[in-house]
Amino acid sequence: MIPEQPNKDTNHSYTPFDVEVEASSVDIEPGKQSSQVGESMLWNTIQLNPGISKLNFFCCILFYCSMVFGFTAANALQPLILTDKSYYNISQDKTGSVLSLILVVQLIVKMIVGIPYGHFVDKFGRKNMIVFGTICYFISFLLVPLQTTIFPGLISAKILLANTTSCFHSVPLMIDYISNDSRGRASALLSMAIGISSIIASICVRKLFQENFSIGSCYMIFGIGISLVMLLNVLGLKGGHYYDEDSQGQRENITSLRHNIREVAGHFKENGWLAIGLALQILGSSDFMVFFMFMSIFVKSMFPEDFDPKIANITVTNFHIMVTLTSFFCNVFYGWFLDKKNKPLMAAYIALIGGSCALFMFSTSRHPDDWTLFLGAPLIGATLPALFVITNFINIKNFPPEKRGIMVSFTGLAGNISHFLIASTGGLLYDHISRSGPLVMCSILLIIAALLVKYIHKTKVVD
Numbered sequence: 001m002i003p004e005q006p007n008k009d010t011n012h013s014y015t016p017f018d019v020e021v022e023a024s025s026v027d028i029e030p031g032k033q034s035s036q037v038g039e040s041m042l043w044n045t046i047q048l049n050p051g052i053s054k055l056n057f058f059c060c061i062l063f064y065c066s067m068v069f070g071f072t073a074a075n076a077l078q079p080l081i082l083t084d085k086s087y088y089n090i091s092q093d094k095t096g097s098v099l100s101l102i103l104v105v106q107l108i109v110k111m112i113v114g115i116p117y118g119h120f121v122d123k124f125g126r127k128n129m130i131v132f133g134t135i136c137y138f139i140s141f142l143l144v145p146l147q148t149t150i151f152p153g154l155i156s157a158k159i160l161l162a163n164t165t166s167c168f169h170s171v172p173l174m175i176d177y178i179s180n181d182s183r184g185r186a187s188a189l190l191s192m193a194i195g196i197s198s199i200i201a202s203i204c205v206r207k208l209f210q211e212n213f214s215i216g217s218c219y220m221i222f223g224i225g226i227s228l229v230m231l232l233n234v235l236g237l238k239g240g241h242y243y244d245e246d247s248q249g250q251r252e253n254i255t256s257l258r259h260n261i262r263e264v265a266g267h268f269k270e271n272g273w274l275a276i277g278l279a280l281q282i283l284g285s286s287d288f289m290v291f292f293m294f295m296s297i298f299v300k301s302m303f304p305e306d307f308d309p310k311i312a313n314i315t316v317t318n319f320h321i322m323v324t325l326t327s328f329f330c331n332v333f334y335g336w337f338l339d340k341k342n343k344p345l346m347a348a349y350i351a352l353i354g355g356s357c358a359l360f361m362f363s364t365s366r367h368p369d370d371w372t373l374f375l376g377a378p379l380i381g382a383t384l385p386a387l388f389v390i391t392n393f394i395n396i397k398n399f400p401p402e403k404r405g406i407m408v409s410f411t412g413l414a415g416n417i418s419h420f421l422i423a424s425t426g427g428l429l430y431d432h433i434s435r436s437g438p439l440v441m442c443s444i445l446l447i448i449a450a451l452l453v454k455y456i457h458k459t460k461v462v463d
Helices: 054-083 092-124 126-146 150-169 173-177 180-210 215-236 248-253 257-270 272-300 309-341 344-363 371-383 386-398 401-432 437-460
Strands: none
Touching (some): 054 150, 173 386, 180 309, 272 309, 344 371, 344 386, 344 437
């Protein structure tokens, strides 16, 4: 069993919707104890923390949906614009190296700013970082189609997008808003919501291509639309800081970044479940995002260079839809399973081993009509995205409330380690050895993650 962490929310006894909290009254000044009691159960299923209203929770879900929608669009368009003759016109034999270079630059930025952004989230509040990240997102999406060279144009835009990713990933809204009693259902609900967002984003990209919109126009549409939604959505989020506000010592702790880093490292060293979550993040969860990038150029490389790019682009988005649609339904099951059975270890093994087999199957494909693509894609959707639900389940239970921002950033930084290795070596494998090389490498990392999780559980976790 996952060890319970002290949580003041569990001391309250609620009935569904017993207290209504007005949207205008949810801001809490740092250092003051809230006298408000949050919505107890959302749809009789999800318990909210004190001081959190239905509007706050809805805007929290919308934040994650908008974030995933925007990043899905970016991941879908980036490999395609690189090979498009109207823009960067990178040849297929150099696509892997160029894509790796872009990913490596983005990862370096993420690793540099990740921990400081987590510190800033705890120190200055969630809303400020969301607004900053949205501005970076808007500028980056407008820059990409206006550039014609990798240096410095495209790289500058990707640096801004990496800033956006670090800002958004350092904001622990779901952990702030949901009590421990609803952790699995909340993770499943969030996965469903972002799964729908990914599907809609992929469908939107496909529809725009069908309507003969250029890739540059797609960038403009998504950049402007998502930025407006994000800025409006900030108005409905809870203001202030979300650590335990009755302890002045906690407020003093977050004023020192160095002190924060030492404490965070201590938590991961002492808590076996946090170590397992970190292993999943490093060797498992990050694989999924990298896979989407290499999946796009891998599938598109199966078409001749003189083939109609519109059909090739639509085919790539079709596989995106297959993966995200499967993950939408399967993550509902994972959330239910975690809440009812409380067996994150079993779920992790299923996701890791199943994902490894699915990636390997996908990598054996050589033609866009191969059955291994059509079977491998839904299997990937049924396994790899579940690692998000599982790690979120573990983290909600074990993150200290006053350190959520920086601990989320710490796990993100750790995940970027494998992301960096896959991105840097994956492009070389793709260009010089085999175009399926990055997928095989991800498959091997998932097996290593399963072995590492077993070792950590055996040596550091007491059931």
